[in-house]
Amino acid sequence: MLIRKPNDIPSSEITSQSAYLNRRNFISGAAAAGAMALGADRVGQLVDPTSKVYAGTKLETVTSPLSTTGETLTTLKDITSYNNFYEFGSDKGDPARYAGKLQTRPWTVSVEGLVKNKKTFDIDMLLKLVPLEERVYRLRCVEAWSMVIPWVGYSLSEFIKRCEPLGSAKYVQFLSLADPKQMPYMKTVSLNWPYSEGLRMDEAMHPLTLLTFGLYGEALPNQDGAPVRLIVPWKYGFKSAKSIVKIRFVAEQPHTAWNDMAPREYGFYSNVNPDVDHPRWTQRNERRIGEAFYKQRRATLMFNGYGDQVAQLYTGMDLKKNF
Amino acid sequence: MSNGKIVTLKVLVWLACLYPLASLVYRAVFTSLGPDPTHTITFSTGLATIRLLVISLAITPLRRLSPRLSWLIRFRRLLGLFAFFYVSLHLLTYVGLYSYFDVKAIGADILKRRYVTAGMAAWFLLLPLALTSTKWSIRKLGKNWQKLHRLVYVAATLGVIHYWWLVKSGVRTPVTITVMLGVVLLARPLTTWIKNRPRPTTDNVTTSA
Numbered sequence: 001m002l003i004r005k006p007n008d009i010p011s012s013e014i015t016s017q018s019a020y021l022n023r024r025n026f027i028s029g030a031a032a033a034g035a036m037a038l039g040a041d042r043v044g045q046l047v048d049p050t051s052k053v054y055a056g057t058k059l060e061t062v063t064s065p066l067s068t069t070g071e072t073l074t075t076l077k078d079i080t081s082y083n084n085f086y087e088f089g090s091d092k093g094d095p096a097r098y099a100g101k102l103q104t105r106p107w108t109v110s111v112e113g114l115v116k117n118k119k120t121f122d123i124d125m126l127l128k129l130v131p132l133e134e135r136v137y138r139l140r141c142v143e144a145w146s147m148v149i150p151w152v153g154y155s156l157s158e159f160i161k162r163c164e165p166l167g168s169a170k171y172v173q174f175l176s177l178a179d180p181k182q183m184p185y186m187k188t189v190s191l192n193w194p195y196s197e198g199l200r201m202d203e204a205m206h207p208l209t210l211l212t213f214g215l216y217g218e219a220l221p222n223q224d225g226a227p228v229r230l231i232v233p234w235k236y237g238f239k240s241a242k243s244i245v246k247i248r249f250v251a252e253q254p255h256t257a258w259n260d261m262a263p264r265e266y267g268f269y270s271n272v273n274p275d276v277d278h279p280r281w282t283q284r285n286e287r288r289i290g291e292a293f294y295k296q297r298r299a300t301l302m303f304n305g306y307g308d309q310v311a312q313l314y315t316g317m318d319l320k321k322n323f
Numbered sequence: 324m325s326n327g328k329i330v331t332l333k334v335l336v337w338l339a340c341l342y343p344l345a346s347l348v349y350r351a352v353f354t355s356l357g358p359d360p361t362h363t364i365t366f367s368t369g370l371a372t373i374r375l376l377v378i379s380l381a382i383t384p385l386r387r388l389s390p391r392l393s394w395l396i397r398f399r400r401l402l403g404l405f406a407f408f409y410v411s412l413h414l415l416t417y418v419g420l421y422s423y424f425d426v427k428a429i430g431a432d433i434l435k436r437r438y439v440t441a442g443m444a445a446w447f448l449l450l451p452l453a454l455t456s457t458k459w460s461i462r463k464l465g466k467n468w469q470k471l472h473r474l475v476y477v478a479a480t481l482g483v484i485h486y487w488w489l490v491k492s493g494v495r496t497p498v499t500i501t502v503m504l505g506v507v508l509l510a511r512p513l514t515t516w517i518k519n520r521p522r523p524t525t526d527n528v529t530t531s532a
Contacts, residue, residue, distance in 0.1 A: 082358035090494045092358075143491070145359055190493045262492040280438060280488060285421075293351075293360035293420060 054104045055226055057219040059152050064133035066207060067150075068233075068305075071138065074147040076216050078290045083223045084141065085242055087178070087195070089185035095223035101182045102243070104227040113173075113249040116164035123227050127213055130158045134217070135210055137233035139240075140272045140304045146286045151231050152214030157205045165201070165249045172204040173197070173254035174230055175246035191257050197241040198254035198268070199232065202313055208233055208306060212240075234303040234310045236270045267323040271314070272304035276323045324394040336398055340405040343371040344412070361420045368413040370500075373486065375406035376479040377503050384510035387518070400456050403475070407453040410482075414446050438488035445481040448474045479504055 085095035107123040132152050140146045160172070178194035180186050186193055203209065210231040213220060220226040225242025232239050238258050248254070258266035265279055274284045287296040303310050314322075347367060350356050356363045379402035382395045417439075422429050432439040452472055455461070461468050483504055486497040 078358040090491075090496065145362070188495070190495075265492060277435075280436060282432070282436075287359055287361050289358045291360075293356060293364060296359070296361050297420065297423065 055219050055221040059127075059132055059214045059217060059219060061132045061134040061152050061217060064135050066155075067134060067136045068138060068148070069136070071136065071148040073136065073150055074288075074290050079147060079149055079215060080221045080223060082289060084143075084237065085223055085225065086189040086191055087176070087183035087186050087193075087243075088223065090189050094185060098183075098185060099222035099226075101184070102177075102222045102226065103182060104222065104243075107227050107245075109228060109244055109247060111163050111247050111249075114166040114169035114251060115249045116166065117162065119163070126159070126211075126228060129162070130154050132213065135231075137208075137210070137231060138304050139231075139233070139237055140286060140300065142236040142238055142266065142270070142278065142283075144281060144283065144286050144300075145289055146298075146300075147289045150216055151210055151212045152217065153210045153212035153231065155207045156209045156211045156230065157207060159211050160205060163247075163249070168251050169249035170201055171250050171253055172199050172201060173246075173248040173250055174199075174241040174244050175248070176241050177243045177245045190261070192255075192260045194245075195241060195257045196254060196260075197230070197239055197256050199239075200253075200313075203232070206310060206313065208309055234272055234306040236266075236272060238266070239270050269314075269319070269322050271319065271323075272300060273302060273319060273323070274300040275302075276320055329394065329397060333398070333401070336401060340375065340402070343367050343409065361416070364420070365413060365416045368409045368416065369482075369486070371409040372406050372413055373479070373482045373500055373504075375402050375409065376475065376482060377500065377507055379403045379406060380475065380479060380504070380507040381510075384507060384514055387514040404453060404456060407449050410446055410449055414442075417442075438485050441481045441485040441488060445478045445485065448478040448481070452478075476508060480508075 081096045082092045083095040084092070085099065088095040088098040105123070108120045109123070109126065110120040111118060131154070133154055134150055134152055136148060136150045138146060138148055174197045176195035176197075177183070178186065199209070210233075212225075212229050212231045213227065215221075215224060220229065225240075228244050229242040230240045230244065239256075253268060256266075256268060258270075259268055272283075277283050283300055285297050286300045288298055289296075301307070347356070347364060350363075351360070379399050382399045382402075386392050386395050418424060418429060422432070433443050434440075452475060455464060455468065455471060464471065483497065483501050486500070490496060
């Protein structure tokens with residue numbers, strides 16, 4: 001029996017090579033359009049926030065004795081979808097939605113001020129300076145919520161030593177990137193840009209103070225402050241500047257962003273302290289992110305539970321006055 | 324507006340008013356209330372309250388626009404009572420989830436934290452309004468009923484102030500609802516003024532010429 005072969009496929013039906021090669025773009029475009037139809041607030045959940053080229057790169061780490069034990073880690077999803085990063089908007093979901101535009105390569109951190117080694121460090125050089133460690137820390141936000149995050153980085157002191165600060169350097173100032181082209185929502189919040197934070201030299205040199213490049217074993221997602229940020233676990237979260245481009249060694253206490261905005265509410269020190277309330281709300285308790293609503297609440301610990309290591313930095317100081 | 328249409332609309336308004344609660348329950352049971360569920364519950368019940376208050380306050384100025392809109396009045400009590408329902412849920416989340424029913428801590432909060440003071444005051448102002456929403460009370464109170472129910476202006480304003488005192492300085496999320504409340508409150512004196520405005524007569528025109 002003769003089986004009739006169908007006629008050749010007309011050339012008009014053949015998908016062009018370029019269209020064939022771009023089919024994924026077409027599909028993701030359609031997905032994005034669908035996401036728009038669902039409402040803009042859902043886009044961030046559908047478009048994977050960690051899909052940027054550098055974010056998500058695996059980082060080799062060694063374990064650290066300074067890592068916090070006995071806490072349940074907050075999920076990666078919550079850490080990457082519930083953020084305060086006001087350059088990308090003031091809603092907790094905004095950074096995951098809008099930080100995709102941030103270019104984290106090439107990236108440099110320039111060192112200025114009272115230092116022998118005035119130099120610009122490339123991010124890839126910083127990543128290799130000393131072995132990266134995994135450090136689990138509690139993070140306590142001034143808004144009375146908290147997380148437990150496995151950061152990746154090394155003690156800031158390792159970096160500072162290599163900068164060789166002069167004896168006259170008493171404080172370190174950290175400046176974040178402020179580029180309205182990449183951070184389109186900067187204007188929606190009336191903070192003093194660029195975001196500025198600062199530490200006293202002994203705080204900056206404390207081994208717990210972490211120069212941070214990643215979390216959960218991978219490079220930082222943009223919304224968490226890529227490619228390099230600070231983590232100071234015994235202070236409220238806003239002290240830990242994100243997406244740092246400049247580190248200055250200075251003689252006087254530097255101005256800091258939230259302190260400029262509301263000096264009565266956000267002090268320079270901003271150590272986690274259940275006995276010093278925010279003028280408008282209590283700091284005695286916190287809500288652990290990711291827990292069910294009936295078991296979120298827990299008592300806030302002095303210095304966020306790191307008092308054994310850091311309390312001696314503040315002996316003789318009135319922490320109610322120097323809040 | 325026929326009675327049939329009113330009944331259909333009432334069903335729709337009930338469904339719309341129940342939506343914020345239904346959404347919370349659905350998310351709590353089947354999906355998730357997000358990373359900070361306590362905050363999600365507090366925020367959505369608070370927002371539902373202030374939105375319902377603004378909508379209920381829009382009814383009077385809308386009715387003044389045209390006599391054909393007079394049927395809107397039949398929805399005002401429903402909206403007001405739903406606002407009270409949500410503000411009570413909101414208060415309950417504060418008492419239960421934030422304060423763990425610690426009466427002493429709540430008392431201290433009311434004295435010390437102005438956003439709690441404002442929020443509590445608003446709830447106490449809305450309470451007598453909810454209690455006197457029956458036909459019997461309206462008849463019994465007569466002219467005083469209207470006077471009493473003017474407290475809703477104060478309560479709604481306190482609600483918006485409460486919202487501003489809660490957010491971090493520099494955050495402007497309460498702007499939209501503040502403007503909306505401002506519009507529905509200012510619409511009252513404005514419509515009164517337009518109604519009572521002396522109309523220019525031809526006499527006036529000739530004298531000025």
